[in-house]
Each structure stands twice: as C-alpha cells, then as structure tokens.
Amino acid sequence: MRPVLAATLLAAASAAHAAETVRIAMGERPEREVVIHGKGLQLGPDSEDGPFQPLDRDEVRIRHVGDSMEVEGQRVNGPVRFRTSDADHWIRAGTTDVRGEVVALPKGSKVLLVNVLPMEDYVAAVLGGEMPVSFPTEALKAQAVAARTYALQRKIEVLGQPVHLGSSVLAQVYGGVNRENPRTRAAAAATAGQILTFQLAPIEAYFHASCEGSTETGLDALSRDLPYLQSVACECRPGASTRWKADLDAAALERAFGGRGELRVAARTGTGRVRRLELGGRSLSGVEFRQRLGYDRVRSLAFDVSPTPGGGARLTGRGLGHGAGLSQWGAKEMADAGQDYRAILAHFYPGTELQTLY
Numbered sequence: 001m002r003p004v005l006a007a008t009l010l011a012a013a014s015a016a017h018a019a020e021t022v023r024i025a026m027g028e029r030p031e032r033e034v035v036i037h038g039k040g041l042q043l044g045p046d047s048e049d050g051p052f053q054p055l056d057r058d059e060v061r062i063r064h065v066g067d068s069m070e071v072e073g074q075r076v077n078g079p080v081r082f083r084t085s086d087a088d089h090w091i092r093a094g095t096t097d098v099r100g101e102v103v104a105l106p107k108g109s110k111v112l113l114v115n116v117l118p119m120e121d122y123v124a125a126v127l128g129g130e131m132p133v134s135f136p137t138e139a140l141k142a143q144a145v146a147a148r149t150y151a152l153q154r155k156i157e158v159l160g161q162p163v164h165l166g167s168s169v170l171a172q173v174y175g176g177v178n179r180e181n182p183r184t185r186a187a188a189a190a191t192a193g194q195i196l197t198f199q200l201a202p203i204e205a206y207f208h209a210s211c212e213g214s215t216e217t218g219l220d221a222l223s224r225d226l227p228y229l230q231s232v233a234c235e236c237r238p239g240a241s242t243r244w245k246a247d248l249d250a251a252a253l254e255r256a257f258g259g260r261g262e263l264r265v266a267a268r269t270g271t272g273r274v275r276r277l278e279l280g281g282r283s284l285s286g287v288e289f290r291q292r293l294g295y296d297r298v299r300s301l302a303f304d305v306s307p308t309p310g311g312g313a314r315l316t317g318r319g320l321g322h323g324a325g326l327s328q329w330g331a332k333e334m335a336d337a338g339q340d341y342r343a344i345l346a347h348f349y350p351g352t353e354l355q356t357l358y
Helices: 004-014 119-130 139-158 183-191 218-222 249-256 287-292 328-334 341-348
Strands: 021-025 033-037 041-047 059-065 069-070 074-076 080-083 092-093 096-099 102-106 110-118 194-198 242-247 266-267 274-279 282-285 304-307 313-316 351-358
Touching: 021 119, 021 139, 021 218, 021 266, 033 102, 033 110, 059 110, 069 102, 069 194, 092 328, 096 110, 096 287, 110 119, 119 139, 119 183, 139 328, 249 274, 249 282, 249 287, 249 313, 266 304, 274 287, 328 341, 341 351
Parallel strands: none
Antiparallel strands: 021 110, 033 059, 033 092, 041 080, 059 069, 069 074, 080 102, 092 096, 102 110, 194 351, 242 313, 266 274, 274 282, 304 313
C-alpha cells in the first residue's frame, strides 16, 4: 500500500472512531439455510444508517432460493442486515452469539452470514480465541495491538468488499461473545485504537503460539519479505504443550507428493525449520507440505523426520505455528520478566511505530 493512501485511511479511521467496524465471515462455509436469533429483530439494507424495520419476532430463517434469498418466505433483493432492540446487541448467527449486527448475503447458491461489529469488541473476542486468557496482562495487551493491526490492515486491503476477514485460524480465530472475558475486554480497552505501523501503513502483524528459541523471517515462513518480520531471539521455553509428534502413513504422503518413497528433509532455513522436503524424486516446500497435511497435524516447520514401517514417516516437532512475528509464549516470558507491551511489540516487530488512531 502506498504510504500516502495508508496515511489518508488512517486519518479517516481516526476521525470516524464511532463508526470503526469490521466485517467477519461467520463459519467455514456458506449454508443453503441459516437462522438468526435476537431480541426484537429488525431488518434493513446492508447499511449502518438503515432504515430498519421491526420484524415482531426473535428468530428468522433465511434460505437461498433460485437466484435470490428469502427471509421467512419473503423474497429480498441483495444483502440484508439484522440488528436487535436489545441494548447489548447480541445476535445468534447460526450457532455463534455475536455483538453488533449480522448481514445475510448470497454467495453462489448459498447464504453467508457476516458479523459487523465495533473493532474493539472484535479484538476482545479474538484475544480469547488466540491467546490463553491466563497470560499476563502485558502479553494480552501486546496481542490486542497485534490483532487490531492485523484486522485493520486486512480491512484496508479489501476496502469496499462485503467481508474483511474470516473467523478461523486462517485469519484470526473469532468465536463471538463466548470468547470474551473480563481480562480480554480490559486488554482491548487499555490499548483501544492502538496499531503498529511501518512507513505510515499498518503492518501485517502476523503472530504464532511458540517459536522455541527464535522467530522465523516473514520470507521463509510466509513468503512475505517484510522488514519488520525478521528472525529475532525469543525466550519462550520448550514444554510438553509445544512438543508434538505426527505419524503419517504412506497413503497420506502419496496424496501430498503424488508418489511414494522415503520422506526426507532436503533443506532447512537459517533458523533450522524445514524449507523443503523430498519423497520419491518429488519435492515440496515446507510451507506447502504443511498446508497439504493440515496445520493441526504438522504444527510447525521445526521438525525432524524418521521412517516408519510401510513407507510412512514420523515427524518429531517443536514449537507451534508458522514462527513469524509475535511469539505468544515469548510475549508471556517477557511480561513475566517485567517488560510492558510496548517493549514486547518492539522486540517482535523491529522498526515499527505504535500509533493511536483514536
């Protein structure tokens, strides 16, 4: 993003604090039929200004029919937005309780639900989904700034689109009201409006659970060669929760590589993580291997390989996540040692500035 454009957008966000919202796609995929529940539901166009009309009911069913949607059997044209008369503005979107408002929009032959909510409510819920709420306050505050920055950068990147972010691990884990607690709301409030910038633009504030010794560069972890995503030393300590094993049978490896053979590490990055693997004359980058096998299975790229009977392989790994940016367990260690969230952020995102938008 050009610095002038980024600065203009940041100024606009600062001036429009009351309207600073984010649009989150709910669930992994659209459904043909969805249900929205909330006290005194009101229906209007996909606009914050409405007008909204009371529906005289607390639950509505939305179906995709033909080339449009129906709300309780009545055809609607284009996206529609729901809000409640409840002062807390809670809505159940599918199976998730959320704050703010919910948009139903057609996506292919199905209906996608999008939660439109204030940025700070979103940050408080993301904190509960991404970091243990028992972590020290300064670690939670550092994560709050990273989460807010990540969301704003994505919002600017897709400006004008109906969805800014997903709600799964592929974006930031967002589970609505049930992910909040008093500590996450306090951390969000204490850092309200604060983001990290580099050359006036919000940074790509990637983070991960544990690196166990040193973070990875953005280039090696994410193919993002960014000056503030460099490898830095980290004090996060190895433990049972950050050590893992994965047994892969020959069929799983064949699906990943398109052939059979013995799996071996062909190259590693400067931090010792897997850069490339080979099997039967075929090769995959470590990043692609992890994508194909699944992030829950291959929990990081810091692993060793040993063969198992039948053409399979055992991965013995350490650390959790891609390794770039803020290490959550590293942030915990720094906070436990008395460092505040500003020092934590400066360490994991070198060269950035902490700015307050509102």
